[in-house]
Amino acid sequence: MDLIEAFFKIVIVIGALITGAAVMVFLERKISAYIQNRIGPNRVGPRGWLQPIVDVVKLVMKEDIVPKSANRFIHDLAPILSISIALCTFAVIPFGNTIELFGRTVKLMIADVNIGMLYILALTSVGVYGITLAGWSSNSKYSLLGGLRSSAQLISYELSMGLSIIGVIMVAGTLRLDQVVVHQTRYLWGWLPAWNIFLQPVGFITFMVASFAETNRLPFDLPEAEPELVGGYHTEYSGMKFGLFFLSEYANMITSSALITTLFLGGWSIPFAENLALSPLTMSLLQVGSFVVKVFVVLMFYIVVRWTIPRFRYDQLMNLGWKVMLPLAIANILLTGGLLLALN
Numbered sequence: 001m002d003l004i005e006a007f008f009k010i011v012i013v014i015g016a017l018i019t020g021a022a023v024m025v026f027l028e029r030k031i032s033a034y035i036q037n038r039i040g041p042n043r044v045g046p047r048g049w050l051q052p053i054v055d056v057v058k059l060v061m062k063e064d065i066v067p068k069s070a071n072r073f074i075h076d077l078a079p080i081l082s083i084s085i086a087l088c089t090f091a092v093i094p095f096g097n098t099i100e101l102f103g104r105t106v107k108l109m110i111a112d113v114n115i116g117m118l119y120i121l122a123l124t125s126v127g128v129y130g131i132t133l134a135g136w137s138s139n140s141k142y143s144l145l146g147g148l149r150s151s152a153q154l155i156s157y158e159l160s161m162g163l164s165i166i167g168v169i170m171v172a173g174t175l176r177l178d179q180v181v182v183h184q185t186r187y188l189w190g191w192l193p194a195w196n197i198f199l200q201p202v203g204f205i206t207f208m209v210a211s212f213a214e215t216n217r218l219p220f221d222l223p224e225a226e227p228e229l230v231g232g233y234h235t236e237y238s239g240m241k242f243g244l245f246f247l248s249e250y251a252n253m254i255t256s257s258a259l260i261t262t263l264f265l266g267g268w269s270i271p272f273a274e275n276l277a278l279s280p281l282t283m284s285l286l287q288v289g290s291f292v293v294k295v296f297v298v299l300m301f302y303i304v305v306r307w308t309i310p311r312f313r314y315d316q317l318m319n320l321g322w323k324v325m326l327p328l329a330i331a332n333i334l335l336t337g338g339l340l341l342a343l344n
Contacts, residue, residue: 009110013095014087021250022052028303035307059243067139067236074137079237079244082130086251089123092116093258094178095291096268099284108268108288109178116177117169120259121162124214127252128154131216131233134245138236146232149222149314153213156321157220161210163329167203167336168196168263181267195266202332204264206325211256213321215249218306222314257298258291265294 026041026049033040041048066072093116096108113119128151135147169175172183186194197204213220234245261267268287278286312320 005104005106006110010091013090013110017087017090017251017254018247020254021247022056024250024253024299024303025055025246026052027300028306031300031303032307035304056243059240062239064239064241065236069139070236071137071139074133075236076241078130078134078137079241079248081133082127082248083244083251085123085127085130086248086255089120089127089252089255090258092119092177093255093262094181094267095258096284096288097178097181100280107178108284112178113176115175117165117175121158121165124161125154125158127214130248134237135233138233140236142235143233146235150216150233153216153220153222153317153321156318157210157213157325160206160321160325160329161214163326163333164200164203164206164210165263166329167200167332170333170336170340171196171199177262177267181262181269184266185269187271193266193269193271195264197264200264200332200336202328202335204260206329206332207263208260209320209325211260212302212305213317215252215256215302217249217253217302219309219312220317221311222317253299253302254295257295257302260298261291261294265298267291267294 029051030040030048032038041051044050044054066075091110092113094107094109098105098107100106111119131150131154132147135143135145135150138144168180172180174180174183180196184193184195188194188198192198212218216222234242237245268291270286270290273283273286
């Protein structure tokens with residue numbers, strides 16, 4: 001029964017991620033058009049809502065072109081590696097507390113492990129290989145430069161991201177993501193939710209900026225900067241292989257937003273919901289809805305920032321990562337430790 005339960009959870013989560021990625025592509029095109037005073041996609045379906053389906057069909061039907069001098073095996077492997085890691089990262093993120101189904105109490109997360117944060121950091125650090133291998137295997141200078149940029153960028157900001165989480169671990173006292181959420185269901189002074197965005201504001205800012213860099217989003221999209229590298233690491237990709245890279249970027253956005261929600265925005269918790277006389281099933285559904293709404297708000301922030309702030313120069317990118325983000329993350333650990341010692 002546990003295997004069947006895990007299978008259904010995996011199917012639901014992967015389906016939600018892929019569908020969410022398609023919806024995010026459409027919303028990004030619409031919101032960017034609104035910001036730039038354009039119309040955006042509006043031809044396919046009412047107000048263009050069927051555009052993501054048409055995009056997928058177009059990518060599937062396009063010819064798969066591989067450069068003659070490319071390493072074909074690695075060239076094929078790279079997009080598969082990227083999308084696999086993007087989908088697997090969500091496995092330990094709780095998108096709700098528990099729900100009663102058919103007389104069973106089901107935890108709303110795929111893998112209930114006690115090293116959830118280490119699992120997330122391990123997978124995100126491996127994610128750079130997909131982009132790097134894509135750049136190298138294409139045997140193109142533009143692709144290789146994009147892959148090298150990505151390696152330097154992701155490794156640099158991975159340090160800040162990992163260190164910014166340590167403050168959350170110190171406050172919550174656990175590596176389990178579901179327990180981190182439970183720890184945020186308390187209240188400060190009896191009225192303020194004890195979300196880590198209030199307890200760890202420096203960690204939140206550091207983690208948010210590092211998340212932009214980890215997902216290659218503007219203003220950190222140096223690995224695929226069109227004016228400099230044509231398309232960066234995926235210059236030599238076409239058809240559904242390019243589509244997999246595109247899908248993995250948006251899946252990473254959703255996973256990153258879910259992680260920000262879990263670590264800093266209270267996860268599935270709803271402030272003062274315990275005062276409402278709601279049935280357990282209704283409460284469980286509201287908690288899932290709360291999680292989805294928070295993730296959606298963070299995703300909208302991703303989109304607005306992309307179409308508001310221009311791309312950094314490469315030296316600015318590295319200076320921010322090593323001279324600003326890293327010292328801030330270390331200072332946050334020292335400050336958190338000092339406060340915990342003083343309070344205890």
